[in-house]
Amino acid sequence: MTNFVESLRWRKMLHDIMPETEDKLAEGMKSGYIGFDPTADSLHVGHLVQIMTLIHFQAAGHKPFALVGGATGMVGDPSGKSAERNLLDSDALNHNVACIKKQLSKFLHFSDEGNGAVLVNNADWFKNMSFLDFIRDVGKHITVNYMMAKDSVKKRLEGDAGLSFTEFSYQLIQGYDFFHLWKEHNCIIQMGGSDQWGNIVTGTELIRRKASGQAYALTTQLIKKSDGTKFGKTESGAVWLDPEKTSPYKFYQFWLNSSDEDVKSWIRIFTLKTEQEILDLEVKHDEAPHLRILQKALAEDLTERVHSKEALEIALKTSDFLFGNSGLEFLNTLSENQIMEIFEGVPQFNISKEQLSNCADVVSLLAEDTSVFPSKGEAKKMIQAGAVSINRTKVNSISDKIGAENLINKQYLIVQRGKKNYFLIIVK
Known part of the structure; x- marks a missing residue:
């Protein structure tokens, strides 16, 4: 059993902690929670810090509660936001909640016994509560002065967008979540990102004023590059945990492309490696930075835990294919979707099987049926220079003919012009 707070501290994850919290957790198993906002049907890498926090909490012998905000997702948290976001309808929220529950189950051990993790949805206790009940039983305990003193509220009031009553009330709703979990499940601590400190301490204050109880708060560092x-964020958008939104290969590449400065903090935050294991990796990395030892360790660890060992193997083989010298054998084991994910962003051309069979030679294929080359002259010049490959085999003659027998998965031709310029020809 490890010391939870000390674990966060050496990993440099800890930001704020309420006095006496560490001593209280040292007494034995305690229950605590983190909330996840269901604004999408998948979590993304920005949620991984909080997922890791719950993992460490459970590893330290405590009981983690993961709250999926089916109710708060209908309101919207103003913390860290410059404008009010669009609100989702109940059907969309229910779908998102179900997807997030499934994802969280990959990281935490869920069980009704011992320190098994528990999933809760705040819609379950808010759905039958009327507005009048809420302002009478909750609103009367927290003053407007107290709520307006929060940084998240101040910043929005000072900005041009202002702050709606809906978002202003968010801290009361999140505060009541804490009160409910404290009362019904003995959750004594709420955790979250540092931008959540104001909302979390509103919960501890509500517990104190409404029930003369004691609760605790802890926040983690917000990750910056x-x-x-x-x-x-990447050029194509957020990096999701759902493989349908971000392929395991792209997920792997996101971490592999970490800078040397970032990776030394990220490997502490996002992996379960021990302090000694990380220190050993850092020594090896510093001896040969060009080998990107830390980046590879981080990318491999996360890709396997978020997706699977099989997904990691495909990501590694894909990387080796695109940037190394591996053959095409593994492509024959992939689905159409997986192949299209690998070549997303690569110029693609669609031709018919009839076009392929009627094509006179490779030059016509690359300069007439497709636009790999702007002209036959350019195609001939590059082929004669030995700079053109199809399916990793160098084209030796301008009179070579490419047919159905050359297709990968009976559908694809992969053309290389030089070492780094890829083109995908799809034959249907």
């Missing part, structure tokens, strides 16, 4: 760009 050293180059100033937003963590978890």
